Amino acid sequence: MNIDNLTLEIRPRNSWRAFDLGCRMALRWYSSLVSFWLVVTLPVFVLACAIDIVWGVVAFWWLKPLYERGLLHILSRQVFGETVTAKDAIKAWPKLLKNQWFASITWRRLSPTRGFDLAIQQLEGLEGVARSRRLSILHRTTDDNTGWWTLICMGWELVIIFGLVALISYVVPAGVNFDYWQAISSEAWGVELTFNIFTYFAYLIMGPIYIAGSFAAYLNRRVILEGWDIEIGFKRALKKVVKPSMGATLSCLFALVLCVSPVSETWAEDDAQKIEVPQFDNEKTSELNDTDPANQQNIEFESEVKIRAILDAPPFNGQKTETAYRWVGWGSDDDEEEEEKSDSNLPPWLTAALLFFANFSEVLMWLVFGIALLLLVYLSKDNIKGFFNQASKQPAVEELDMPLFSQAYQGDTLPDDVASEIDLLFDAQAYRKLMSLMLITSLLEISKKQALPLTKSMTERECLEVIKASVVGERSEFMQRLVDTWVHLAWAHEWPEKPTMQWLCAQWKTLFAESEVSP
Amino acid sequence: MNDAELESNPSPDITAEETIVGGQTESLIDQQTLNQAYGQIDALKNNVQRLLIGQNDVVEQVIIAFLAGGHVLLEGVPGLGKTLLIRALAKSIDLDYKRVQFTPDLMPADVTGHSMLDMATGKFALRKGPAFTHLLLADEINRAPAKTQAALLEVMQEYQITIDGQSMPLETPFMVLATQNPIDNEGTYPLPEAELDRFMLKVLVSYPEHQDEITLTKLNTENQTGVVNASIQSVLSKEDALGLKALVSRVLIDDKVVDYAVGLVRATREWDGIVHGAGIRASIALVQAAKVKALCEGQGFVTPDHIKAMLLPVLRHRIILSAEREISGSSAEQVLSEIIQQAASPRQ
Numbered sequence: 001m002n003i004d005n006l007t008l009e010i011r012p013r014n015s016w017r018a019f020d021l022g023c024r025m026a027l028r029w030y031s032s033l034v035s036f037w038l039v040v041t042l043p044v045f046v047l048a049c050a051i052d053i054v055w056g057v058v059a060f061w062w063l064k065p066l067y068e069r070g071l072l073h074i075l076s077r078q079v080f081g082e083t084v085t086a087k088d089a090i091k092a093w094p095k096l097l098k099n100q101w102f103a104s105i106t107w108r109r110l111s112p113t114r115g116f117d118l119a120i121q122q123l124e125g126l127e128g129v130a131r132s133r134r135l136s137i138l139h140r141t142t143d144d145n146t147g148w149w150t151l152i153c154m155g156w157e158l159v160i161i162f163g164l165v166a167l168i169s170y171v172v173p174a175g176v177n178f179d180y181w182q183a184i185s186s187e188a189w190g191v192e193l194t195f196n197i198f199t200y201f202a203y204l205i206m207g208p209i210y211i212a213g214s215f216a217a218y219l220n221r222r223v224i225l226e227g228w229d230i231e232i233g234f235k236r237a238l239k240k241v242v243k244p245s246m247g248a249t250l251s252c253l254f255a256l257v258l259c260v261s262p263v264s265e266t267w268a269e270d271d272a273q274k275i276e277v278p279q280f281d282n283e284k285t286s287e288l289n290d291t292d293p294a295n296q297q298n299i300e301f302e303s304e305v306k307i308r309a310i311l312d313a314p315p316f317n318g319q320k321t322e323t324a325y326r327w328v329g330w331g332s333d334d335d336e337e338e339e340e341k342s343d344s345n346l347p348p349w350l351t352a353a354l355l356f357f358a359n360f361s362e363v364l365m366w367l368v369f370g371i372a373l374l375l376l377v378y379l380s381k382d383n384i385k386g387f388f389n390q391a392s393k394q395p396a397v398e399e400l401d402m403p404l405f406s407q408a409y410q411g412d413t414l415p416d417d418v419a420s421e422i423d424l425l426f427d428a429q430a431y432r433k434l435m436s437l438m439l440i441t442s443l444l445e446i447s448k449k450q451a452l453p454l455t456k457s458m459t460e461r462e463c464l465e466v467i468k469a470s471v472v473g474e475r476s477e478f479m480q481r482l483v484d485t486w487v488h489l490a491w492a493h494e495w496p497e498k499p500t501m502q503w504l505c506a507q508w509k510t511l512f513a514e515s516e517v518s519p
Numbered sequence: 520m521n522d523a524e525l526e527s528n529p530s531p532d533i534t535a536e537e538t539i540v541g542g543q544t545e546s547l548i549d550q551q552t553l554n555q556a557y558g559q560i561d562a563l564k565n566n567v568q569r570l571l572i573g574q575n576d577v578v579e580q581v582i583i584a585f586l587a588g589g590h591v592l593l594e595g596v597p598g599l600g601k602t603l604l605i606r607a608l609a610k611s612i613d614l615d616y617k618r619v620q621f622t623p624d625l626m627p628a629d630v631t632g633h634s635m636l637d638m639a640t641g642k643f644a645l646r647k648g649p650a651f652t653h654l655l656l657a658d659e660i661n662r663a664p665a666k667t668q669a670a671l672l673e674v675m676q677e678y679q680i681t682i683d684g685q686s687m688p689l690e691t692p693f694m695v696l697a698t699q700n701p702i703d704n705e706g707t708y709p710l711p712e713a714e715l716d717r718f719m720l721k722v723l724v725s726y727p728e729h730q731d732e733i734t735l736t737k738l739n740t741e742n743q744t745g746v747v748n749a750s751i752q753s754v755l756s757k758e759d760a761l762g763l764k765a766l767v768s769r770v771l772i773d774d775k776v777v778d779y780a781v782g783l784v785r786a787t788r789e790w791d792g793i794v795h796g797a798g799i800r801a802s803i804a805l806v807q808a809a810k811v812k813a814l815c816e817g818q819g820f821v822t823p824d825h826i827k828a829m830l831l832p833v834l835r836h837r838i839i840l841s842a843e844r845e846i847s848g849s850s851a852e853q854v855l856s857e858i859i860q861q862a863a864s865p866r867q
Contacts (some may be wrong), residue, residue: 432867456863459823490867491773492820 005081008219010229015145018220022213029078035086035209036070036352040093045200046331053192057199064203067103069096069122073213079219100127112147113139114373115214138221146217153210160202161195168194229441414441419513426505438508442479445512446471460487478507532533548769548819556766557817562754564815570751571600572735573727580722580832581608581696583815586763587807589719590675590695592660592710592836599724601698610751614692614762617649618656621663623706627670630657631680645682650674653692653757660697661707668714671695675717706844712795712839719804720829721836726819763814770810772821775865780805780826786858787838793854795839805833823864831855837850 010193013021026033044063061310070093077084078268101120108114117135121477126134139146183191223229310316346354377384415421418441425434446452450470454463464483468476482504548556560582567578577593581604584591593601602618609616619630632648650653650671660668674680675695679688697718699710715721727735755763781802788796809825816825835851844854 225857456858457860459827461822461824487822488820491776491822492771492818493773 006228006232007079007081010223010232012224013220014230015143015149015217017150018217019145019213021220022111022216024210025075025079025216026208026212029074029185030208032074032078032084032086032089033071033212034204036074036089037067037204037207039086039090040070041200041203045196049193049196051188053196057196061110061199061203063105064207065118066097066101066117067107068115068207068211069093071208072118072122074214074248075212075215076119079215086291091504096122099125112150115150115210116146116218118211119215119218138218141221146214149213149217150210153206155215157202157206158201160205161198164198164201165195179261180309251277419509422505422508426501428499431501432489434501435482435489435496437484438482438504442482442508442512443467446475446479474507475511478504478511523774533603539819546738548766548771552766553814553817553819556763558641559755559759559763560815562595563608563611566751566754567604567607570607571604572738573731574600574604574724575720577724578604578718579815582723583656583808583811583829584720585692585694586760586767586814587719587804587811588764589804589807590697590717592715592718592721593696593698593724594701594721595693595698595724596700596702599726601696602656602658602676603648605696607751609654611753612755613753613757614653614760616654616656617652617663618658619649621660621667623664625663625667627667630670631674632682634683643683645685648680650680651687651689653690653694655693655695655717657695657697658701661699661710664708665711668708669709671697672714678829692757692764697797702852715836716798716800718836719808721831722832767807767810767814770819770821772806772810773865773867775821775867776821776826779862779865780809782828783826783858784834786862787855790854790858792839792841792844792849792857793838797837801834801837805829808833819845827859830859 008021008025025328044067045057045060048060050056052059070089073092073096074084074086074089104114104118104121108117111117116138120131120138122132122135165180165183168183169180172178184195186192413436417439421437422434425431425437443452443454446467452466452470454466458466460483464479467479467483471479481500485500485504487497489496564578564582566573567582568575571578579592580593585608593604595601605616605618608614619625628648630648631650632646634643635646636642637644653672660671674689674693678691678693679686681687695718699707724833726732784797784802786796786803787793787801790796805826806821808829809821812825812829813819813821831852834855838851838854840849840851842856
């Protein structure tokens with residue numbers, strides 16, 4: 001790889017500009033990229049569809065990283081000025097597959113940075129720990145958007161697929177009902193094949209763009225890390241400004257100046273004082289001049305021992321790692337050291353005041369945060385309770401709201417002996433209160449055996465419908481007549497006939513007096 | 520036992536009843552008159568339902584509005600027999616009816632009438648519009664512009680038409696049945712609130728049940744078109760209809776029921792989810808419609824059930840839901856049902 005041959009304008013870009021550059025690269029060499037893709041993938045796609053119309057295309061998609069290696073091969077050579085045709089790439093493709101092919105289609109298949117990482121794997125030939133370290137270095141930036149680039153390209157693939165489905169819906173004749181969901185979810189062979197062809201078309205369009213964008217991002221990262229732009233800039237400047245002969249003369253002069261410079265001696269003396277250089281005696285020095293291979297081997301062995309001895313001696317020895325927990329927050333040793341180091345011109349009282357204010361603000365912020373958190377938990381208590389307690393999600397049983405029908409007994413307690421009270425009211429011809437008493441006691445009695453979903457908003461007739469759904473036979477007939485009589489008294493102002501009231505009283509005693517009626 | 524009724528005269532005469540109910544002076548309709556009225560209404564209902572199959576609720580509500588002296592706004596897709604309904608009703612009562620198809624170029628004078636210079640006499644002659652009738656079908660009323668819709672305001676509220684400064688009262692009974700289509704609203708003019716309030720009921724006309732549609736289809740295919748319409752016989756005279764309308768005012772309604780009805784209407788003005796509640800006309804219409812509803816059931820008195828039954832058709836077009844409720848997909852009927860569920864039924 002010779003960066004002098006780069007056909008791109010090399011300069012540090014942000015990641016989005018790099019992806020943009022990648023798109024331009026893909027368009028520039030689109031014919032060779034698409035030709036390679038078609039030749040390599042079309043047979044695989046046809047075969048996959050022939051084997052299984054659904055799972056075949058899934059398998060085709062799963063093997064995409066293998067086809068993408070050919071695209072990267074074309075791009076990586078075209079960028080450095082080498083002309084690579086689709087035919088060359090197809091020839092080279094089998095060799096490209098050998099390196100880490102299994103990892104590419106297994107545990108690295110779903111990696112969102114797969115396009116970017118492919119360059120390290122394929123172009124730098126790194127694997128194992130070296131690959132991991134290299135990736136760690138290249139991804140160590142806040143401007144790493146390679147994962148997003150994968151998502152964007154995937155989104156565009158979906159847009160193309162559904163766009164083609166929508167296109168079909170537009171060209172369908174007006175009378176034909178086109179159901180999008182059916183078009184997507186249909187299991188008909190023809191529909192599945194059409195959908196697969198759309199998918200293949202989307203990959204054909206987006207595959208080269210995705211790999212080109214990822215490769216451009218990789219190049220850009222290396223430009224930033226290794227200063228390619230600076231290197232190229234210097235070289236160009238040198239070519240333009242300085243002639244070769246002048247360059248040589250200047251280089252010599254520069255070297256001469258460095259040789260006679262007193263600074264270099266000073267530095268050398270300085271270093272000599274600091275580092276203990278092991279002294280070799282004459283005998284040992286003569287060993288170095290020995291050309292006998294056997295002696296030379298011994299010398300190398302002894303040299304290794306001496307190097308180890310040097311490394312064990314100061315200042316290289318004594319390095320050890322200690323691990324301990326240390327408070328680094330407010331009031332810690334670090335803070336004090338920082339305070340000591342700080343070279344502030346502020347008066348001490350102002351520094352103290354600012355420090356107090358800062359500390360107070362910090363405590364206050366933590367308090368506010370804690371209170372807000374507690375408040376949030378308190379306000380969400382029902383949801384939290386509901387989350388942990390599934391039973392509480394079930395709707396609570398609504399408490400029955402027994403309508404009184406009459407205001408005669410509103411707030412009053414019912415008599416202990418209802419039957420006697422009924423006789424008394426009948427004799428006194430207090431029919432309104434009598435009927436009210438019979439209604440309430442009847443309802444209470446019925447509700448003991450069967451729940452009556454009555455509410456205050458129900459009218460007498462609505463209540464009767466509910467009651468009739470719960471009781472049958474004589475009780476139902478009695479309730480019907482009782483409610484009818486009550487409605488006529490209440491809303492038609494029709495005073496009930498004495499025989500009617502007599503019948504109702506008798507019936508009530510027959511049907512309900514035996515039971516214990518209590519409020 | 521400190522019940523006041525024990526001290527009162529429990530004999531079943533009117534005086535006693537009046538004392539019990541707090542001095543109300545309404546008199547009950549005697550049973551014979553009530554039975555006769557019930558028979559007449561039932562015959563009218565059956566006669567119309569014979570042609571308008573599967574729309575019993577619609578027929579009943581239209582008859583209620585007619586006897587209550589109100590107007591009806593019918594909402595439904597085309598082809599559900601709205602014109603047939605008015606024709607059947609008019610023929611059943613032996614009344615005159617007119618149909619006006621509302622269009623964007625319809626002018627007010629096309630509805631009410633106008634003065635025209637008679638060249639022979641040199642005087643202006645009055646040419647009465649279709650509004651001079653007993654039953655006026657304003658078909659697709661929301662297709663006419665606001666000024667033409669407004670021409671109906673005076674007709675509906677004052678029961679008179681003014682042409683060239685001359686006011687002419689309409690014959691009684693008079694009723695407007697307006698229709699509008701819930702779909703295909705492009706190029707329509709939504710009715711203003713003031714005009715909507717003039718309609719006593721808004722009746723929703725929906726498709727008939729499967730069995731009813733079979734009957735309807737067979738009826739129309741086994742007979743020649745028009746034979747069915749021609750077979751409508753009058754079952755009620757105009758005088759009978761006016762007599763029934765007069766009888767409605769004698770239907771007894773307890774103060775607590777009136778209070779319940781007014782309370783429901785007032786609740787719409789303060790209900791969460793309603794930005795504009797129903798007005799006073801709604802209270803009047805609700806009580807009046809409930810009275811007719813009671814009469815239709817052969818009862819000389821109104822119960823809270825009648826109020827509940829008439830609440831939706833009376834109020835559904837008189838309330839405006841808040842944007843939040845509209846967005847959440849709530850309908851006016853749902854909100855009114857909430858109000859009914861929350862309001863305590865009156866008790867004696």
